Amino acid sequence: MVRSTLLAMGVLCLSPAAHAQQQCLDYTKVAERLQALGEAPKAMALTAAGTTLVFFVHPQKDAWTVLEISADGKCSRIPASGDAWRDIAPKPKGAHS
Numbered sequence: 555m556v557r558s559t560l561l562a563m564g565v566l567c568l569s570p571a572a573h574a575q576q577q578c579l580d581y582t583k584v585a586e587r588l589q590a591l592g593e594a595p596k597a598m599a600l601t602a603a604g605t606t607l608v609f610f611v612h613p614q615k616d617a618w619t620v621l622e623i624s625a626d627g628k629c630s631r632i633p634a635s636g637d638a639w640r641d642i643a644p645k646p647k648g649a650h651s
Contacts, residue, residue, distance in 0.1 A: 578629035581621065585610070588619055596639075611639045 585595070585608075593610035596618075600606055604625035611618045619635040 578624075579631055581623055581627075581630040584621060584630060584632070588621070593617065593619055616640070 588610045592612045592615065594613070595608055596611040597609040598606060599609075601622075606623040608621045608623065609618060610621065615637075616639045617635070617637050618639040620633055621630055622633050623630050
């Protein structure tokens with residue numbers, strides 16, 4: 555459902571060519587739309603390129619969307635979304651793989 559809605563919004567990348575042509579999105583508007591669809595921010599990370607990734611997850615449907623924010627904060631895009639989000643429990647201190 556989320557992916558079809560994002561496709562309708564024209565914001566989901568499907569190929570490298572689509573990625574190159576994707577316009578900048580307003581983070582607040584996209585975040586509000588994702589939250590209206592039941593997804594909530596779950597995690598965030600800083601990439602080596604200086605962009606920020608924010609992971610939105612639907613708690614009941616396990617759907618997820620990644621929103622990437624440019625280093626200068628002026629541009630956001632959705633590089634990926636999907637289903638079957640799973641949390642991974644952290645290993646206890648001193649535990650070996």
